[in-house]
Amino acid sequence: MTSLSSPPLHVAVVGAGPAGIHAAGVLSHLAPRTKIDLIELLPAPYGLVRYGVSPDHPRIKKIVESLHGVLDGSNIRLLCNIEIGTEITVDELRDAYDAVIIATGASRDATLDIPGIRLPGSFGAADFVSWYNGHPDAHTTWPLSAESVAVIGAGNVALDVTRMLIKHAHTLSDTDVSDRVYQDLAANPIRDVHLFARRGPADVRFSPIELRELGDQLDVDVIVNPADLESNPHLDRMTRQFTPVHHIVETMREWSRIPADRRTASRRVYLHFHHAPAAVLGADTVEGLRTEVMAPDGYGHAFGSGEFVEHDVQAVYRAVGYASTALAGVPFDHASNTVPHVAGAVVDNHGNHVPGLYTTGWIKRGPVGLIGSTKSDARQTVDTLLARVAADARPRLDRQGVDGLLRDRNLRTVDWDGWLRIDSAERELGAACGRDRIKIVERDELVTIGTQPRDQT
Structure with missing residues (x-):
């Protein structure tokens, strides 16, 4: 466990669905000085709640409100539209952060042979x-x-x-x-x-x-x-x-x-x-x-x-x-379609802990349990991270996290303000038709709205 005299932790969470957001929220609560970057492949957050819950289930979609509350005004920085494994590697993340939590979920169909x-x-x-x-x-x-x-x-x-x-x-x-x-x-x-x-x-x-x-x-x-x-x-x-x-x-x-x-x-x-x-x-x-x-x-x-x-x-x-997809640079069990771990700490094929690497959500335990069960799962992973972080200590090559890599590779990211602009645009589309929201589906349009300077919105 870190002390008040030690430097603040800098942690990356990969995946901004319920599992990743809950992990970031738990970490922020237990270690308030921690700087957290929540990195997402898609141009918008919320993962399964936004893209996996049927549109005629507004009662479940209300979970977005609680996830919004975790991110809004917090020390969690949202960075959407980044593909980890290709645009930025997991090894680069491990070099840039004290710890990396993999929370990429399960988004493909299990096979039926x-x-x-x-x-x-x-x-x-x-x-x-x-x-x-x-x-x-x-x-x-x-x-x-x-x-x-x-x-x-x-x-x-x-x-x-x-x-x-x-x-x-x-x-x-x-x-x-x-x-x-x-x-x-x-x-x-x-x-x-x-x-x-x-x-x-x-x-x-x-x-x-x-x-x-x-x-x-x-x-x-x-x-x-x-x-x-x-x-x-x-x-x-x-x-x-x-x-x-x-x-x-x-x-x-x-x-x-x-x-x-x-x-x-x-x-x-x-x-x-x-x-x-x-x-x-x-x-x-x-x-x-x-x-x-x-x-x-x-x-x-x-x-x-x-x-x-x-x-x-x-x-x-x-x-x-559903089944999870292997992420380059992260050990993966292809039989169970999960990341091997001990209480959330990722282990390699020989059972040895991979320093600085953790996992939570469906990629950790398989596609079982309701959305709410990700909270207790995230707590286990974060507890393990905080208990091990001192032993995991490795030299960080970039004290600014991924910022240098984003600049060098000219990657367009949608941050929290960018998501709020997308959210507002979808609500405006809905209001014009007497609906609460109409979802924008084109990636380019989402990125364009989410990366516009304030004075152009």
């Missing part, structure tokens, strides 16, 4: 989520041409994908979706979404609130096979022991009891349980999905039955989890 998964019309949820959230590096348009779609997955991301696919665009008119996304969704001809889960209703990873929201969509029917919800020892045990599971199963039972003559919506969602993806079908594009019927063992496990079913769909979305 089945035949046909790379056919045109087969998509990863992460790419789709980035598109409808206006990520500056996402596709500019999305091929929404299928009338019948399969979604593979049993978590909240699968629900988000299903809900955004089946939603009527005009119900998003009070959200921050870009005009381009709105127009593409408005032309979506979809009629049916089939969601496939490998196990049963008691074993899904849905949250009760998000599942209920699926049934609250305008002009959408949710259809569940009553046989999947019949009493059995495993389902009964799970609903007794876990209140969320009870709510999930009861919600599905309500849907299963709706008579067929009351299902008059123009769009439908079918929930299929005990179906594992076996192959995406088609020659030049997706023409169907083959699933294997799974046999439950009564204890929450399911095994292949050898019986296969083919479903007529024209697109497949896999929502089987």
Whole structure:
């Protein structure tokens, strides 16, 4: 732990999503004299909250307000639009700071290795989520041409994908979706979404609130096979022991009891349980999905039955989890897609601590837990950093952090004032249409707004 007589620490945090911001905030609180640079690849902060939460979830997006409070008027300096690993290396950061915390998250799709998964019309949820959230590096348009779609997955991301696919665009008119996304969704001809889960209703990873929201969509029917919800020892045990599971199963039972003559919506969602993806079908594009019927063992496990079913769909979305990407200069475990560490202190392939290098968030522990869980995770990492920093001591080659490198390489950075200008510009776009905000999606436009001198805004 540093003392008041020692020089202030200078720490870089790579990644300005919730994990990085919480780490910076905890460090600022525990060691108030610390100079902290929060370095972000994108031209805007907030990571998963800005680019990974569905636009129809304003209650979750309110987390931005608390993250804003951590950064506004603090000793944390925001530096966006910098690619660590290429424009500035991790070794250069380690030379310039007393410690570096890696908090780059998990932004790519986990793999699903089945035949046909790379056919045109087969998509990863992460790419789709980035598109409808206006990520500056996402596709500019999305091929929404299928009338019948399969979604593979049993978590909240699968629900988000299903809900955004089946939603009527005009119900998003009070959200921050870009005009381009709105127009593409408005032309979506979809009629049916089939969601496939490998196990049963008691074993899904849905949250009760998000599942209920699926049934609250305008002009959408949710259809569940009553046989999947019949009493059995495993389902009964799970609903007794876990209140969320009870709510999930009861919600599905309500849907299963709706008579067929009351299902008059123009769009439908079918929930299929005990179906594992076996192959995406088609020659030049997706023409169907083959699933294997799974046999439950009564204890929450399911095994292949050898019986296969083919479903007529024209697109497949896999929502089987997120994975982190290796960062040059940082040890990486490709089996778990995480940075190896001990209590947040990065270790190499031999288990030896890498001096001055730490990690937090999903790249540390994998893509599990809610956004709020990043706080306790960040506390562990910061506690470890402060306990080790004296032993880690290395000569800093640049006492100004990355400032010299930014100047020498003529890198355009968006700072906190620049982000506030972007924020203001998006709110002005929204106000003109009676909305709170319309998101700006082009990277060049974001950087231009974020780097303009004050007298030009």
